[in-house]
Amino acid sequence: xILNPVIQRELVGTLRTPRTIILMVLxxxxxxxxxxxxxxSDAQVSAVGERSAAQALDVLxxxxxxxxxxxxxxxxxxxAVSVVREKQGGTLALLLNSPLSPAAxxxxxxxxxxxxxxxxLALMLPLGAxxxxxxxxxxxxxxxxxxxxxxAALQYSTLGLWVSCHASGSDSSLRLTYGGVLxxxxxSLGPHQFAGAFTGVFGSEVLDWIRSLSSITAVGHLxxxxxxxxxxxxxxxxxxxxxILAVISSVVFAALTLRRLSQRMxxxxxxxxxxxxxxxxxxxxxxxxxxxxxxxxSRRSELIGPLVNPVMIKEFRSRRFGRSGWLLxxxxxxxxxxxxxxxxxxxxxxxHVAAEYRGIERLGGIIVLLxxxxxxxxxxxxxxxxxxxERESGGWYLLQLTVLSPWRIVLGKLLSVGVVLLLILVATLxxxxxxxxxxxxxxxxxxxxxxxxSLTALFALLLSATVSSLFKxxxxxxxxxxxxxxxxxxxxxxxxxxxxxxxxxxxxxTALAFNPVAAALQVIESPxxxxxxLVPFNWWFLIFASxxxxxxxxxxxxxxxxxx
Amino acid sequence: MSDQPVVDVQNxxxxxxxxxxxxxxxxxxxxGRILGFIGPNGAGKTTTIRILVGLARPTSGKASxxxxxxxxxxxxxxxxVGYMPDTFGxxxxxxxxxxxxxxxxxxxIPRPVRTRRIEEVMELCGATWMKDRYVEALSHGMKQRVGLxxxxxxxxxxxxxxxxxxxxDPTARIEMRRILxxxxxxGKTLIVTSHILPELSRxxxxxxxxxxxxxxxxxxxxxxxxSLRQQRMIEVQLVRAEQLPVMAQLLRxxxxxxxxxxxxxxxxxxxxxxxxxxxxxxALLAGAVGRGIEVAQYREVPVDLEDAFLSxxxxxxARAREEASAG
Numbered sequence: 001x002i003l004n005p006v007i008q009r010e011l012v013g014t015l016r017t018p019r020t021i022i023l024m025v026l027x028x029x030x031x032x033x034x035x036x037x038x039x040x041s042d043a044q045v046s047a048v049g050e051r052s053a054a055q056a057l058d059v060l061x062x063x064x065x066x067x068x069x070x071x072x073x074x075x076x077x078x079x080a081v082s083v084v085r086e087k088q089g090g091t092l093a094l095l096l097n098s099p100l101s102p103a104a105x106x107x108x109x110x111x112x113x114x115x116x117x118x119x120x121l122a123l124m125l126p127l128g129a130x131x132x133x134x135x136x137x138x139x140x141x142x143x144x145x146x147x148x149x150x151x152a153a154l155q156y157s158t159l160g161l162w163v164s165c166h167a168s169g170s171d172s173s174l175r176l177t178y179g180g181v182l183x184x185x186x187x188s189l190g191p192h193q194f195a196g197a198f199t200g201v202f203g204s205e206v207l208d209w210i211r212s213l214s215s216i217t218a219v220g221h222l223x224x225x226x227x228x229x230x231x232x233x234x235x236x237x238x239x240x241x242x243x244i245l246a247v248i249s250s251v252v253f254a255a256l257t258l259r260r261l262s263q264r265m266x267x268x269x270x271x272x273x274x275x276x277x278x279x280x281x282x283x284x285x286x287x288x289x290x291x292x293x294x295x296x297x298s299r300r301s302e303l304i305g306p307l308v309n310p311v312m313i314k315e316f317r318s319r320r321f322g323r324s325g326w327l328l329x330x331x332x333x334x335x336x337x338x339x340x341x342x343x344x345x346x347x348x349x350x351x352h353v354a355a356e357y358r359g360i361e362r363l364g365g366i367i368v369l370l371x372x373x374x375x376x377x378x379x380x381x382x383x384x385x386x387x388x389x390e391r392e393s394g395g396w397y398l399l400q401l402t403v404l405s406p407w408r409i410v411l412g413k414l415l416s417v418g419v420v421l422l423l424i425l426v427a428t429l430x431x432x433x434x435x436x437x438x439x440x441x442x443x444x445x446x447x448x449x450x451x452x453x454s455l456t457a458l459f460a461l462l463l464s465a466t467v468s469s470l471f472k473x474x475x476x477x478x479x480x481x482x483x484x485x486x487x488x489x490x491x492x493x494x495x496x497x498x499x500x501x502x503x504x505x506x507x508x509x510t511a512l513a514f515n516p517v518a519a520a521l522q523v524i525e526s527p528x529x530x531x532x533x534l535v536p537f538n539w540w541f542l543i544f545a546s547x548x549x550x551x552x553x554x555x556x557x558x559x560x561x562x563x564x
Numbered sequence: 565m566s567d568q569p570v571v572d573v574q575n576x577x578x579x580x581x582x583x584x585x586x587x588x589x590x591x592x593x594x595x596g597r598i599l600g601f602i603g604p605n606g607a608g609k610t611t612t613i614r615i616l617v618g619l620a621r622p623t624s625g626k627a628s629x630x631x632x633x634x635x636x637x638x639x640x641x642x643x644x645v646g647y648m649p650d651t652f653g654x655x656x657x658x659x660x661x662x663x664x665x666x667x668x669x670x671x672x673i674p675r676p677v678r679t680r681r682i683e684e685v686m687e688l689c690g691a692t693w694m695k696d697r698y699v700e701a702l703s704h705g706m707k708q709r710v711g712l713x714x715x716x717x718x719x720x721x722x723x724x725x726x727x728x729x730x731x732x733d734p735t736a737r738i739e740m741r742r743i744l745x746x747x748x749x750x751g752k753t754l755i756v757t758s759h760i761l762p763e764l765s766r767x768x769x770x771x772x773x774x775x776x777x778x779x780x781x782x783x784x785x786x787x788x789x790x791s792l793r794q795q796r797m798i799e800v801q802l803v804r805a806e807q808l809p810v811m812a813q814l815l816r817x818x819x820x821x822x823x824x825x826x827x828x829x830x831x832x833x834x835x836x837x838x839x840x841x842x843x844x845x846x847a848l849l850a851g852a853v854g855r856g857i858e859v860a861q862y863r864e865v866p867v868d869l870e871d872a873f874l875s876x877x878x879x880x881x882a883r884a885r886e887e888a889s890a891g
Binding site: 278300303304306310395399402404 | 614617618619620621635638639642643645647649651652653654655656657658659661662665666667668669670671672674675678679696714
C-alpha cells in the first residue's frame with residue numbers, strides 16, 4: 001500500500017507545506033497551553049488516591065475535548081479539497097486514465113488524510129500521557145479515547161472525500177463538508193432535547209442512537225462528563241455505539257465515493273442557459289405559476305438600476321444561494337424549521353407538564369441554537385470568498401479597472417451577504433412567537449436575543465469578509481473563517497462542558513462572555529446558562545470586534561485596489 | 565490635438581527591490597494605430613501595461629494616455645482605457661448579458677445607454693447569440709469574445725489586449741483579427757501583446773520588441789526589419805546543380821570572401837547575405853548570366869517578425885553571455 005503513489009504525493013506533499021506544520025504545531029500548542037492553565041497545582045506523579053485520580057481525569061477531559069476540537073477542525077479540511085482540487089487542476093482525469101484503479105486512488109487519498117490525523121494525534125500524545133503519569137487514569141481509557149478520535153477522523157475524512165467528489169469548487173466542498181460535520185457532531189445532539197415528545201422505550205432508544213452519531217457524545221461519555229441537559233448521560237454504551245455508527249457511516253461514505261469516482265464524473269455537459277423567455281408559451285405560463293414569476297431563476301433579468309450597488313447585484317447573481325429562487329427556498333426552509341421546532345417543543349412541554357419540564361425555555365434554546373448554527377454555517381460560506389474569490393479568478397483586476405471606489409466594492413459585497421443573513425434570521429423569528437404568547441414578560445428578553453443574534457451575524461460577516469481579504473485562496477479563507485467562528489462559538493463551550501472539573505465557574509463565565517451563542521442562551525434563560533452574566537459584555541465585545549474588523553477590511557480593500 | 569500621440573511613455577522605469585522589471589522605456593503611439601508588443605516571458609510587457617492602465621506605479625518616468633497621467637488621473641484613465649488581461653475573470657452562474665451589464669453599471673453607464681451599448685459590442689464581436697449562455701460554460705474562444713465585449717463596453721479610446729488570440733482555433737483567430745482591424749478603423753488605438761508573431765504581423769502597423777525590461781526595437785514593421793537586418797538574405801536557384809560551385813566562387817569574388825554562402829545541392833540553391841543595394845544586386849545577376857550560369861530564380865528572402873524577434877533575442881543572449889564571461 002505504501003507504494004501507492006497517491007499516498008506518497010498527497011501525504012508527503014501536504015507535510016512539506018509549512019502551512020500544515022504550522023497548523024499542527026498551533027493546535028498542539030493551544031491544547032498544551034490550556035492543559036498548563038488547568039494543571040492542578042498539587043499534582044503528584046504516580047500518587048495514589050481519589051484526589052489524584054480525579055485531577056488526572058480532569059486533565060484527561062480537557063485533553064480529550066481539545067483533541068476532538070482539533071480533529072473536528074482539521075480532518076475534514078484536507079479530505080474536502082482532495083478530489084475537487086484535482087478535478088479543477090485537470091489532474092483527476094490524468095489519474096483516472098492511469099493504471100491506478102479508482103479504489104487505489106480513493107485509498108491513497110483516504111490514507112493520506114488519515115495520516116495527517118495520526119501525525120497530529122502522535123504530536124498530542126505527550127499531553128494525553130500527562131494524565132496517565134499522574135496516576136488514576138488507566139491506559140485503557142487513553143486508548144479508548146484515541147480509538148474514538150481516530151474513528152471520528154475516519155468518519156469526517158470519508159465524508160469530506162464524498163463531498164469532494166460532488167462539489168464544483170474547493171470552497172463549496174469545504175462548506176458542505178463542515179456543514180455535514182456540524183450535522184453529525186452537533187445537530188445530532190438536538191433531537192435528544194425533545195425526549196419528552198417521544199415516549200416509550202423505542203422513542204428514547206432512537207434518540208440515544210441519534211445522539212450516538214456525535215463524536216462529542218462519545219468523548220463525553222467515555223470521559224464521564226455530565227451535562228445539565230443530559231446529552232451525555234445515559235445507561236447505554238454511547239461511545240461503543242458511536243464506534244459502530246462511525247464505522248458504518250464511513251463504509252457508506254466510502255462506497256458512495258467509489259461509485260462516483262470514475263471518468264463519468266468528468267463527463268458533464270455545459271449548461272445551455274435556456275431562459276424562460278425563450279420557452280414555449282405553455283412552459284412560460286407553468287414556470288411563472290411555479291415560481292410566482294419574480295422568483296424564476298431562469299427568467300431574463302433586468303439591467304442593474306441606477307440607485308443600487310452593482311457589486312451587490314453581481315454578488316447575488318453570481319452566487320447560487322444569492323439567486324432569488326434559492327433565497328426563497330432557504331427562507332421557506334427556515335420558516336418551516338422554526339415553526340416545526342415550535343410545535344415539537346410545545347408537544348414536548350405538554351408531555352412533561354407533571355415532571356417540571358421547562359419546555360418553553362428549551363424551545364428558546366433550540367431556536368437560538370438553530371439561528372446560530374445557520375449564522376455560523378452560512379456566513380463563512382457566503383462571505384469567505386467575497387474578495388479571495390475575485391483575486392483567485394482574476395476578477396479583482398477587472399474591478400480595479402472600473403471606476404468603483406474601494407468603499408463601494410466593500411459595501412456592495414457586505415450588503416449582498418447581510419441581506420441574505422437578515423432574511424434568514426427574520427424567517428426564523430416566528431419560533432419566538434410562542435415564547436411571547438406564553439409569557440408577555442419574555443418580549444424584552446426575546447428582543448435582547450434578537451440584538452445578540454444580529455450582532456453575531458454582523459460579527460460573523462465582518463470576520464469572514466476580513467479573512468477573505470487576507471487570503472488569496474478561497475478554500476483557505478473558508479477554512480480559517482470556519483475555524484475562527486467555530487473556535488469562538490464551540491471552543492469556548494468546551495469550558496462550559498467541563499465546569500467544575502477542571503474549570504471553575506469564574507473561568508467558564510469569562511470564556512463564555514466572548515461567546516455570542518452562550519450570551520443568547522443566557523438571555524433566553526436556557527437551562528444550563530441561567531447562572532451566568534454574559535450580557536452586556538458580550539455585546540460590547542461583538543461591537544468593538546466588528547468595528548475593528550471593519551477597519552481592517554476597509555484598509556485591506558483600499559490597499560488591494562491601489563496601484564502596486 | 566490629432567498630431568499628438570495618444571499613448572506617450574517617457575523614460576518609464578519600474579523596479580521591484582533589486583530587480584528592474586522595466587528599464588527606461590520610451591514609446592509613443594498615434595491615434596488609430598495598432599501596436600504589437602512583443603517579448604519573451606518576463607520581458608516587461610505586462611509591467612508596462614499595468615502602469616498604463618493604472619494598476620501599478622512606475623519607479624520613475626511618465627506615462628500618459630490622451631494627455632492624462634496614468635499615475636495621477638487613474639479615474640480618467642479607467643474611462644479612457646479598456647484592458648483585456650490574459651485571465652478572463654469570470655463569475656459563476658452569470659449569463660453573458662448579466663456579466664456585461666454588471667461591468668456597464670460599474671463604469672456608471674446609464675441604463676438606457678447600457679442596453680444599446682451591450683447590443684452594439686456583442687454585435688461587433690459576433691457574440692449576440694451567446695447573450696443568455698452562462699459565462700463559465702463558454703469555450704475559450706467565446707470567453708475571449710466576451711472579454712473583448714467587456715473591454716469595449718465603456719467605449720475607451722485605447723484598448724490594451726493581452727494575448728487576445730491565445731488558445732483560439734484558426735477560425736476564431738481570423739475572426740479576432742477582423743474585429744481588431746475593424747476597431748482600428750473606428751479610430752481606436754490598440755496595444756496588443758501576443759506570442760503568435762505571424763498573427764501579430766498581420767494586424768500591427770507598429771511594433772515594440774522588449775527583452776529583459778528594455779526596449780530593443782520600436783517602429784513600423786519595415787523600419788524594424790531595416791534596423792535589425794543591415795544585411796539582406798538573397799536566394800539564387802539555378803537550373804543545373806553542377807553550376808553551383810561556379811556561382812559560389814563568383815559570389816565570393818564579387819561580394820567578399822567573408823560572405824557566408826550556403827549551398828543546397830538538392831534544391832539547386834545558394835543563399836548569401838549582403839549589404840548590396842538593388843543596383844549592385846542587378847549587376848551581380850548580370851555577371852552570373854554573362855558567365856553562362858543559368859539562373860532559374862533570384863530573389864530576396866523576406867524577413868518576417870519572427871526573424872526580427874529572434875534576431876533581437878539572440879543578440880540579447882549573446883550580450884548576456886559576454887557579460888557573464890566578462891564578470
